[in-house]
Amino acid sequence: MSAVSVHARVEARGLDAALDVAPGTVVALVGPNGAGKSSVLQLVGGQLQPDGGTVSVDGAVVSGPRVHVPVHRRNIAVLEQRPLLFEHLTIAENAAFGLRARGVRAAEALARAQRELDAVGCGELAGARAWEVSGGQAQRIAIARALATDPRLVLLDEPLAALDVSVAPAIRSLLRRRIRGEGRTALLVTHDAVDALTLADELAVMEAGRVLAAGPVADLLARPRTPFVADLVGVNLLAGTATGPDAIRLATGDRVVGVPADALGGGAAIASFAPASVAVHTAEPSGSPRNHLRVTVTGIEPRGSLVRLTGELSDGSRVSADLTLAASVDEGLVPGREVWLVVKAAQVALYPR
């Protein structure tokens, strides 16, 4: 049985979505602006009612013809871009809010809230007021508040988008540990490829109101079935397994050395680097300490004043490189040609996943 099942239409939004989420799975909804990602979240959360079809949680219909289970009865926690904390309550009271709303006694709710605040590194802020905390702390507190109610489902709408780049990695790491690491079921809307790949088990790719493809992150990356996935925010993403603190091995056997953005821990990991940081060599670089990947050129297309070369590794995963038009002509880079793509370790970010 699916933990969440959406088979629903919303005519005013051009939405006709089909999505099934297995229990304990984090699914990232990705796709261009207006694709319907947030609308799917609203259907599940109960803020949007379908014109046809149903939305089910744990096998029970929560929205459908003549059914509308109110938001507060769905036992779903929602984490927004900018969490709203109540200014007149202490941080502990904020974190206990969901429990109190469910009728849990104050002492018990506050004790649980304190444990949750400790677990997100904000235990010492329990007595503070909302206006005294930073944006990053507010998001940690919102995570504590969301998880305090033991929700059967967590909905995350761009949870890192409003955060300063200096705090986002720590919150990403916290979400990875508390959501994916604890086997919770969650739906995540994000525009950020790194968030999707580090926080989610599966991707659901939306376009024009429909879910075009869904499946394990590594599968969709290795064989992108839509240009959107292939081009997910324009960075190169390669899935592999950590072989040390700063290296991963790809399915092709290639080793990629980089800078860990978070401790790798020996499991599945991804490498991310910009096409602009990739150089193209027509012969295998000898004695170079840099990462080099042998690919077959599959595409050459203009990108402003540059040319984007796309190459395929032996397992079908793709890597792009941006180069000048002159370079692409001089080197005779045409589809079918075998080349080496070279990227410095300092320009490769590694993430656990």
Ligand SMILES: Nc1ncnc2c1ncn2[C@@H]1O[C@H](COP(=O)(O)OP(=O)(O)OP(=O)(O)O)[C@@H](O)[C@H]1O
């Ligand atoms: N509150 C609303 N009322 C009416 N139409 C809406 C509303 N919100 C979104 N839409 C429309 O519904 C469609 C899907 O939008 P939605 O916000 O779900 O997409 P999205 O994939 O989340 O986009 P984005 O990435 O820009 O947030 C779009 O055509 C949008 O204009």
